[in-house]
Amino acid sequence: MIYVTGDRPLPHQIRAATFDTRWRGLDPTQVHAYLARIADELDRVRRDLTTATTEAERIRQALRQWQSRHAACHHPDQSSPNSRWPR
Template identity: 40%
Template sequence: MRVFFRRSRRRRRSVLWPTCYRSAAYDPLWPWQVRGRRFRSTPLGRRGLDPHEVGEFLDRVAGDLAAVYDALARSRRETDRVKDALRRWQSEQAQARRAVLDQESRR
């Protein structure tokens, strides 16, 4: 029964952007999540990862993710700007065409 409720909760999650085609169960990784991730230290005398190296790597990954998300936001803003310009141009062309047709019909 718990599995059913977990799955239904996943389905209700909102999609990141309207044009995102990933499933609702997919959670994108954000820079703050990478920076906040901590690993358990290994017990004394056992092999493990150096926490300092792991932290440096996570900071590097978080920086790369931040750069990617910034570039994505810039490209979306540019796309919106181009779409708006195209809509304005199409409206101007339609108005000009209507004006020409009106003048021709008056003759």
């Protein structure tokens, strides 16, 4: 398998990876077991990223809605960051 720079490996690509055989090569069983673990971890990380991205978008939308609802609110002293406390 040739890894092209810039392409992100997908779990199924890792699971399907093949290697050239050598006279004194690595144990294929260990290599494939390791690749399966890495593919599983990559799959988990991608799911976590999807969940985090979805949650971030939900929070952004909630913030926009809150800002829209409170845009017309009048604050007595706009120059002070916290108008309740005199400087």
